[in-house]
Amino acid sequence: MPGAYSQLLLHVVTSTKGRAPWISPEAAERLYPCIGGVVRAEKGSLYRIGLAEDYVHLYLRWWPDGRLSDQMRVVKARSSKWMRETFPELASFAWQEGYSVFSVSKSQEAELKTYIRGPAEHHRTADLRSELLRLLRAHGIAFDETYVFD
Numbered sequence: 001m002p003g004a005y006s007q008l009l010l011h012v013v014t015s016t017k018g019r020a021p022w023i024s025p026e027a028a029e030r031l032y033p034c035i036g037g038v039v040r041a042e043k044g045s046l047y048r049i050g051l052a053e054d055y056v057h058l059y060l061r062w063w064p065d066g067r068l069s070d071q072m073r074v075v076k077a078r079s080s081k082w083m084r085e086t087f088p089e090l091a092s093f094a095w096q097e098g099y100s101v102f103s104v105s106k107s108q109e110a111e112l113k114t115y116i117r118g119p120a121e122h123h124r125t126a127d128l129r130s131e132l133l134r135l136l137r138a139h140g141i142a143f144d145e146t147y148v149f150d
Contacts, residue, residue, distance in 0.1 A: 006064045011112060012072065013132060014099035015055035022083070022093050023053050030086065031079065038078045042071045047109075050116035055128050057116045059104065072099055100132060102139050 016022050023031065028051035035058070039046040043063040050057035062071055076095040083093040104112055129148070136143050 004064060007106065008062050008064060009104040009106060009109070010058075010060055010062065010068070011102045011104050011116075011135075012058040012060065012099055013055065013101075013128075013135070014072075014076065015096050015128065017094040017096050019054045019096075019128075020092075021053035022090055023051050023056075027083065027087055027090070028052075031083065034082045035075060035079050038075045042066065042074055044071065048113045048116045052128075059109075059112055059116055068101060072101075100136065100141075102135060 031051060032049050035049060035056075036046040039058075039060055043066065045061040046058065047061065048057075048059040062068060076099075080094050083090050087093070132148060133145065136148070
């Protein structure tokens with residue numbers, strides 16, 4: 001085959017360091033295009049983002065020629081730097097070291113986009129910790145609950 005063809009659709013969840021509530025509505029509105037630009041620079045496409053005061057959901061597509069860990073390191077480093085430069089009062093802003101990532105079936109795309117659109121709405125019934133543990137279990141990912149959050 002002369003080329004590589006892929007459809008690597010991912011749902012990524014990460015939170016701010018220490019779950020600090022650093023992402024105000026104003027910051028969230030401006031952070032969306034920042035993260036989108038970083039994802040595009042890393043040869044990806046950002047389809048949906050859901051930001052809350054202490055975490056982010058990303059629905060994106062990566063090209064297969066890079067490692068996800070490298071791509072996420074770049075997204076988090078560049079967006080952290082941007083937050084600190086854009087909002088001087090957030091001089092300590094940082095993302096947590098880790099993240100969770102789940103593969104997404106194209107047939108589930110509409111449901112995921114709706115879910116990500118309103119993090120405040122779905123967190124009325126479950127906090128991020130409960131939600132993330134549910135996602136890890138639903139995807140059959142082995143984990144030690146002690147180390148899920150820093």
